[in-house]
Amino acid sequence: MPSDFTEEEIARYARHILLEEVGGTGQARLREASVLIAGAGGLGSPLALYLAAAGIGTIGIADNDTVELSNLQRQIAHTTARLGASKTSSAAAAAAALNPLVRIVQHHIRITAENAPALLAPYDIVCDGTDNFATRYALADAAWRAGKTLVSAAILRFEGQLSTFRPGRNTAGAANPCYRCLHAAPPPAGLVPSCAQAGVLGTVTGVMGTLQATEALKEVLGIGESLAGRLLTWDALTMRFRLIRLPADPDCPFCGPHAGPGGAAPESEPEALDAGMSKRPTPASQDDDRTTP
Numbered sequence: 001m002p003s004d005f006t007e008e009e010i011a012r013y014a015r016h017i018l019l020e021e022v023g024g025t026g027q028a029r030l031r032e033a034s035v036l037i038a039g040a041g042g043l044g045s046p047l048a049l050y051l052a053a054a055g056i057g058t059i060g061i062a063d064n065d066t067v068e069l070s071n072l073q074r075q076i077a078h079t080t081a082r083l084g085a086s087k088t089s090s091a092a093a094a095a096a097a098l099n100p101l102v103r104i105v106q107h108h109i110r111i112t113a114e115n116a117p118a119l120l121a122p123y124d125i126v127c128d129g130t131d132n133f134a135t136r137y138a139l140a141d142a143a144w145r146a147g148k149t150l151v152s153a154a155i156l157r158f159e160g161q162l163s164t165f166r167p168g169r170n171t172a173g174a175a176n177p178c179y180r181c182l183h184a185a186p187p188p189a190g191l192v193p194s195c196a197q198a199g200v201l202g203t204v205t206g207v208m209g210t211l212q213a214t215e216a217l218k219e220v221l222g223i224g225e226s227l228a229g230r231l232l233t234w235d236a237l238t239m240r241f242r243l244i245r246l247p248a249d250p251d252c253p254f255c256g257p258h259a260g261p262g263g264a265a266p267e268s269e270p271e272a273l274d275a276g277m278s279k280r281p282t283p284a285s286q287d288d289d290r291t292t293p
Ligand SMILES: [Zn+2]
Pocket: 177, 178, 179, 180, 181, 182, 248, 249, 252, 253, 254, 255, 256
């Protein structure tokens, strides 16, 4: 148990500290960690609440919207009383009410390719809960270039998907994929409907945001099996979860060996969470298992 834990911290985090995989050391890691939540909506709500509850020391919340009535069917960090407030201030209020020991930093901005690098620079891990492709690619590219782990979730109608993009190699020595290995480029505008157009069951955002928060905590703690190199999909109607192997694409124009000068070798060395993990993405043509879906 870190000797500087207060009585309040020991009591508040007692159920974590009981876990052999977390303990006082892990709880101290959570307190030292900083996580950026991009999007304070359906995914960002459970992210903000659970990461605050877990004692993540610094939580950034980035969004440029205000709370609207149609948000409250699923965005449970917000309240009817806070209609019209900025989503960052509303989510920050919810998180601070749950755990006043954590520091919440509000970024009331629209995330772009230009401002993403500076936005995520102070954070260890980025959680993408945004709802548009421009922002997703801006975050994914900036996170990869900075060597930071990105935990990315997406939802639509009754379905969700989740993966982790961590520059470097997995414990088996294979290069981890980047976001563009999965989706090389944004789809043409209008091809993929948004939740505003196609709808979403409110609980789907809660389940996926909670799974995303779980993966972020695992990445901070360095426990369990990362979703790096794997894609989780969930269909609420059939209640089927699927885990799909997601190998790095050797021809990826962003992280592959043929990436151009704008390419994506991380500018700084990511902290290796796996013992023995190589810290720099390199081609993995020796991986003969990459045809597995
Ligand atoms: Zn790639």
